[in-house]
Amino acid sequence: VHQLHPVAGQGFNLGLRDVMQLAADLTSAAQNQQDIGCNEVLSTYTQARQQDHARVIGFTDSVVKIFSNDWLAIAAARNFGLALLDHIPAAKTALAKQAMGFGE
Numbered sequence: 001v002h003q004l005h006p007v008a009g010q011g012f013n014l015g016l017r018d019v020m021q022l023a024a025d026l027t028s029a030a031q032n033q034q035d036i037g038c039n040e041v042l043s044t045y046t047q048a049r050q051q052d053h054a055r056v057i058g059f060t061d062s063v064v065k066i067f068s069n070d071w072l073a074i075a076a077a078r079n080f081g082l083a084l085l086d087h088i089p090a091a092k093t094a095l096a097k098q099a100m101g102f103g104e
Contacts, residue, residue: 005064
């Protein structure tokens, strides 16, 4: 379970990726006849997920800050950026990939 702002359902998406990684790590450990509850297996899982967690937390925090700010300059930049996304499909695709966890 992740405590994130509910913007774009990122906590749910992050949880799904956690489950996928955990299933893969436990399967691999079982195939290698390791104890699936040992510290080594679980530490490997935790380390594998840390970068995605940090990226998603930063992304959602930035989105919330951008969309909850009423400063005229930031609102204008935000609106300009949203308009650009409508006209640049590659940028829209990149943002969607980022939100789904497939961004770099």
